[in-house]
Amino acid sequence: AETSGPTWATEFEKRADELINRESAARAADQTPADGKIVSEEFARGLERNWAEEFEQTLDGPLNETSVSGHPQDADLALDQPSSEYVHREADSDWLERFKDNIEPMLNDQDREWLDTQKEWESLGSLEAAYRATDPELNVYHFQRSNYYEDMAPETLQDTIQHMRQNPEVASLSDTIMAMESAVTQNPQDASMWLQLGLKQQENEQEQAAVAALRKAITLDPESLGAHLALAVSYTNEGYQMDAYDELHEWVSRHDRYKSLVPDVAPENMSSSEARKAYVQDLFIKAARMSPGQDWDPDVQIALGVLFNISTEYEKAVDCFKAALSKRPDDYILWNRLGATQAHVGNNKEATAAYFRALELHPSFIRARYNMSLASTNMGQHREAAENCLIALSLQQREMQTIDSKGKAAQMDGPQMMPASGMSATIWNALQLSMYMVGEPKLAEACERQDLDAFRQKFDF
Numbered sequence: 001a002e003t004s005g006p007t008w009a010t011e012f013e014k015r016a017d018e019l020i021n022r023e024s025a026a027r028a029a030d031q032t033p034a035d036g037k038i039v040s041e042e043f044a045r046g047l048e049r050n051w052a053e054e055f056e057q058t059l060d061g062p063l064n065e066t067s068v069s070g071h072p073q074d075a076d077l078a079l080d081q082p083s084s085e086y087v088h089r090e091a092d093s094d095w096l097e098r099f100k101d102n103i104e105p106m107l108n109d110q111d112r113e114w115l116d117t118q119k120e121w122e123s124l125g126s127l128e129a130a131y132r133a134t135d136p137e138l139n140v141y142h143f144q145r146s147n148y149y150e151d152m153a154p155e156t157l158q159d160t161i162q163h164m165r166q167n168p169e170v171a172s173l174s175d176t177i178m179a180m181e182s183a184v185t186q187n188p189q190d191a192s193m194w195l196q197l198g199l200k201q202q203e204n205e206q207e208q209a210a211v212a213a214l215r216k217a218i219t220l221d222p223e224s225l226g227a228h229l230a231l232a233v234s235y236t237n238e239g240y241q242m243d244a245y246d247e248l249h250e251w252v253s254r255h256d257r258y259k260s261l262v263p264d265v266a267p268e269n270m271s272s273s274e275a276r277k278a279y280v281q282d283l284f285i286k287a288a289r290m291s292p293g294q295d296w297d298p299d300v301q302i303a304l305g306v307l308f309n310i311s312t313e314y315e316k317a318v319d320c321f322k323a324a325l326s327k328r329p330d331d332y333i334l335w336n337r338l339g340a341t342q343a344h345v346g347n348n349k350e351a352t353a354a355y356f357r358a359l360e361l362h363p364s365f366i367r368a369r370y371n372m373s374l375a376s377t378n379m380g381q382h383r384e385a386a387e388n389c390l391i392a393l394s395l396q397q398r399e400m401q402t403i404d405s406k407g408k409a410a411q412m413d414g415p416q417m418m419p420a421s422g423m424s425a426t427i428w429n430a431l432q433l434s435m436y437m438v439g440e441p442k443l444a445e446a447c448e449r450q451d452l453d454a455f456r457q458k459f460d461f
Helices: 008-027 041-047 051-058 084-092 094-106 109-124 154-166 173-186 191-203 207-220 225-238 241-254 273-289 298-310 314-327 332-344 348-361 366-378 382-409 421-437 441-449
Strands: none
Touching: 154 173, 154 191, 173 191, 191 207, 191 225, 207 225, 225 241, 225 298, 241 273, 241 298, 273 298, 298 314, 298 332, 314 332, 332 348, 332 366, 348 366, 366 382, 366 421, 382 421, 421 441
């Protein structure tokens, strides 16, 4: 007959766990510190990890950065690294595991349901760590093997990059990135250039390269507020929420005007994503209130917009980005960010207007062009969506042809940079969908071949 609670087998397992815990505690009693704490302070400090140390070896020399006061990471314990006490317990519990195997055939459905529920709860504890930026590849910046700017004199190269930054229409995105790569190769200690390279890789939809460059910038200059904010954006784009919160905390903690808002000791229970987000968001809301009226700080508004995007509070994020744009009306990346946020809540017409403004400021901004095609698709304007995809693909093709011709002129062998390589297939897929929607199956097949010329008879781009 069914029972209303766990059976004797489940209860026995609980009692066995309690006995093992008690036995392990008794055996460790002789090693308990005199102050009565479970572990010594030295041992506890040994469990703490600084994320910077994890990628220090790949980033040229030791880090001089120190943790700021009240950092949410101060409340973290590296529970994923087993202590010797845990290892001993594993050995002691071998007999229990054998017992579990023996009684498995005796368990009824309710027993199994209880065990499955327990496993599900235990797995939740590891989810936070699974979405941290711990991939070693995020620490390594991969340069292009061939770069036709590498032989340029440092002074000339700096002038060229400055001209590119001031006049983005005169050089392709890939050209600008390659010039910046040459600059950091010539001067690896230039934190500002690493920051600019990271920002350009964000624009190029290459988040892994952006993260590596921005981490390098922070290593060289821990006080680089721009690098911390940009890195938070990359982490958000890649789904590393906890790391995004940490970088935003670094930003506010190192800002001369706002660091007084940070408490000397971070609140307890900061191990969950929601708790950390609430703590960091509260700091930025307090920072925003320090600028009453219309005298707001656009960086604070951008940071709040990022936080609200993470928590899917898109209407609030829209307000923040609009406030930032009132101070930076020519920031084409911010216009694109506003449009993407508006699209999340179905405001496709407003999103299209924001993308259009971004393209007015930077006509070769491929991401904004692609986003505009998505907004057109959402509004049922499939021909307009196709035209925007075709313009984006033609921009990519032109960049690749420019790079190829310059590489040949410089007599360079080896692969060149493929601009926004991850974007191309995505745009072709979107174009193929549009072709089916407008009744052009043959052109949809041309998308499989990536044949751009096949579209020129029916589309003007």
